[in-house]
Amino acid sequence: MPEFIKELKRTHSCGALTAKDVGAEVILFGWVANRRDHGGAVFIDLRDREGLTQVVFEADTDAAVQATAHELRLEYCVGVRGKVVSRGGNKNPKLATGEIEVHAIQLSIFNKSEPVPFPIEDKVDTAEEKRLNHRYLDLRRAPLQKSLMRRSKMNLITRETMGSMGFLELETPFLVKYTPGGARNFLVPSRLSPGKFYALAESPQLFKQLFMVAGFDRYFQIVKCFRDEDLRLDRQPEFTQIDIEMSFVTQDDIFAAVEKLIVKLWKEILGVDIPAPFPRMRFEDSMRDYGNDKPDLRFGMKHVELTGIVADHAGCGVPLWEPLLGEADASGKKKMKPGQIVKAIKVPASANFSRTETDKLEEFVKGMGSKGLARAKVDEAGNWTQSPLAKTITPDARAAINAACGAGAGDLLLFQFGKESQVHTVMANLRLHLGKKLGLIPEYGPRDPTDPNSWNFLWVVDPPLFEYDDEAHRWAAAHHAFTRPHDESVQFLETDPGKVLCHRYDCVLNGVEIGGGSIRLHDPVVQARVFAAMGIGAEEAEQKFGFLLQALRYGAPPHGGIALGMDRLAMLLTGAESLREVIPFPKTQKGTDLMTDAPNEVTEAQLMELFIKSTAKKAEPADAAAQPKA
C-alpha cells in the first residue's frame, strides 16, 4: 500500500475532472462518500475537499482490484488510478464532475473506517452535541469545508488589502497583565512568580496603542482574543478579530479604511458591490428608534417613543402608567420619573394576530424579565379593543398615541413601560422577533447574499462616553477610559458627565455588531479629567494603567482604531446560523470542548507546582460513576 503514495502522485482533486479530461489517466485520493455495489459493477463516489468524482469498477477490472472494491465501505480513505471516461447517456447533472467517471485500474485502501457515528453528508441533521464529539468527522461535510475554505480566503484578502493600504501586521502577546474593567479575563498562573497571574489578552488594545507611540503608524493583526464571559449564539470565549490602529487620523479616515476592506471582502467572496461610504446614525437615534446600538435596518417597525405623551396626559388614565410619574411641580404638572419610559410597536393590521399568538408574544417578553405585554387593537373609530388599557385610557391620550404610532383600523399596538434599559432590551428583541415572524427578515443570514440590498451596513456614532453604574453609584467608561470626548462635550466632564459624547463608533451589519473602536484620548490633561469624572485619582490611574499613561507622555501621536469580529464576518459571509459553524473547534455554551473534554481536572502535583489550591467541591464518587464515559 505505501508504494501507492510513494510512486503515484495525485494528479487531480475530486472536483476537477470534466469532459475535456476524457481519455486521461488520473490518480485521485479521497474518502468513500457513497457506494453502489451491483455485484458485477461497483460505483464509488470519491470525495475530497474539492468535490465528488464517481469511480467505477467493472467486470473487466483486474480481479484483485474488483475484489478490493467490494470491500470498500463509507469513509474508507483510498487512492485510485484510472482512466477518465465519458458517462455518455448516464450523465449526472447534479454533480460538477457528472459528465465523466473514472474507470479504475488500480485501487489502494490507505485506511479502513469504522462505521461513522453519523452520516457525512451535506444535510446536517445530527444533534450538535454529537457533531462536536466527533468534530473531525463533522468537518468532513462539504458545507463546513466550504465555510472554512471561505474563511481562509477572507484571511488572505484581509492581509492583501491591509498590506496594500500600508498596514503592518505586527504581533502582540497573549499572556498579559490583568487590567481591570471590561470583560472578565482568563487567568494563567505563573510558575516562576509564585502567587502571581497573567491574564489572557481580551484584546490587543493597549499594545496596539503602544505601536502608535512607537511610530509604526498603521498596524493590523488577525488575532485571537479571550474573554471569560457567558457564551451566546454569536459569542465564543476565544474568538478572532481583525485588529486595526492608525496614527494621524480622524474618525472618517478609519471608516474609509474599514469600508475599503469590507467592500473588497464582499466583492471577492460574494461578487457583490457594496456601496460605500456606509450610512451613519447617531447612537441616540438608534436607541430611540430601535432600542439598541446595533439596529437591523432591513425593515421598519421602529419603536414609538410615548414617554412625553404619557407625561403630558398625566398617565393617560392608565393605572399602570401613573406610578411612572414623579411629584407634581408648582404648576401641578407631573413629569416622568428619571429613567422611566413608555414605548410601543405597531403591528400592521395585515398581520392579524390571534389571541394565541399575542399570548405567545407575551411569553416571549416575560422570558426577558418583562412583567407583561400590554396591547391594544385599534378599530375604525380609533377605539381600542382587546386591551386591558382600553377601559380607563382617556380619549385624548388614546388619540395622541394612535397619532404617534400612525395606527389605523386593525393595527395592533404593543406596549412596554418602566425602566429604560429593560424596556429597550425587550422592545429591541420584540422588534426582531416580529420582523422574523412577519417574514420581513429571515431567521438568520441575508435574504439573498448576491443582492447588495440584502446587506445593510451602518456606522453608529457619537455615543456617551460614560454610563452610570447603578451598583457602584458612579460613572464608568462605556467603552474604555481612553476614548476621546467630543471637543464640544469636554465642558460637561465635571458638571454633567452623562452628556459627554465621544469619538466611539460601531460598525453594524443587519443587526449584528461586526466591529467597534474609537479615537483615542492622547491629551493627558483631558485624560486626567476623564479619570476624575469616574472617581479615579491620579495615583489609582497610574497604578492601573501606568505604562500606557507613561507612554502617552512621550510624544504620542493622535491615533485611533477599530476591531472587526472576524468570526461574525465569516458567519455573515457564509450564511451560517451560528458562530460555531465558522469556527473549526468551537466550545459549548458552558465553554467546554466535547471532543477533548477541556477543561479538565489536573493533579494535585500540577497545582502545587503553580502554588494553587482549588476550593471547588470534588464530585462525589457516586456522581462520578454516574457520568457517561467518553
Place this chain on the structure above:
RNA sequence: GGGGUGUUAGUUAAGCUGGUUAUAACGCCGGCCUGUCACGCCGGAGGCCACGGGUUCGAGUCCCGUACACCCCGCCA
C-alpha cells in the same frame, strides 16, 4: 444567577388521555444483483427510553431533582 426547549437503537425521528412484545427510515452484518448516482431485492443483529427518586396494580408516557446540549435575560461590545 434567572427563564425557556430538548434528551427513545450508531443516526434521525414516531410512540395520543399511563396498559404488558417500544416502531420506522437510514446506517451496520450476511446473501443476490453490470449502469447506479437517496441503486434495488431477500434475511439478520442492534434499546437500562439521559441519570436518580417518587406517584401507581402498572411509567418511555405523570411529578420532583440532577446532568448534558441548545436559545434568551443578566454578563459581555
